[in-house]
Structure formats: C-alpha cells, structure tokens
Amino acid sequence: MDVGHLPTYDPRSDAAKKEALDASRANLAHTLVHLNPVVVLLCGRRLWSFSNAAVPGKASSYHSVC
Structure with a gap:
C-alpha cells in the first residue's frame, strides 16, 4: 500500500x-x-395577566343588570 495515495484532511x-x-x-x-x-411560559403568563385585568366601568354595569 502506497502512503502517497491515502486521503488527507484539508480544512479549507x-x-x-x-x-x-x-x-x-x-x-x-x-x-x-x-x-x-421559556418562551411558552412567558407568553402564557402574559396572557394570564391580561385576562385578569379589571376593566373600569364594566363591573358596576354587570352587577346592576343581574
């Protein structure tokens, strides 16, 4: 086996x-x-925080109807 015919690694x-x-x-x-x-948890926390926000004026009208 000839050593000159072996493949060599060229990083370029x-x-x-x-x-x-x-x-x-x-x-x-x-x-x-x-x-x-992490992204899923942050999005879920953000959606949860916005869904629990109280809207001013809506709570009083809801109770007067019931």
Missing part, C-alpha cells in the same frame, strides 16, 4: 466547510429547543 475543502456549517446549525438547534419552554 468544501466538505470540511459544509461539515462545520452543519455542526454550527446543530448547536443552534439544540439551544433553541431548550429556549422553547
């Missing part, structure tokens, strides 16, 4: 650049997956 090759890009996308995806529950 297109395959190496694609591999590095795939690795960075995987890291980003991993980070965003763990960020989803």
Whole structure:
C-alpha cells in the first residue's frame, strides 16, 4: 500500500466547510429547543395577566343588570 495515495484532511475543502456549517446549525438547534419552554411560559403568563385585568366601568354595569 502506497502512503502517497491515502486521503488527507484539508480544512479549507468544501466538505470540511459544509461539515462545520452543519455542526454550527446543530448547536443552534439544540439551544433553541431548550429556549422553547421559556418562551411558552412567558407568553402564557402574559396572557394570564391580561385576562385578569379589571376593566373600569364594566363591573358596576354587570352587577346592576343581574
């Protein structure tokens, strides 16, 4: 077996650049997956806080009708 015919790794090759890009996308995806529950909880808390807001003037008219 001739050593001169063995493949070498070139970090400037297109395959190496694609591999590095795939690795960075995987890291980003991993980070965003763990960020989803935080976003869902913040949105839920915001919706809950707005739904419990008392509207002035509406409470008195509601009680006078009943």
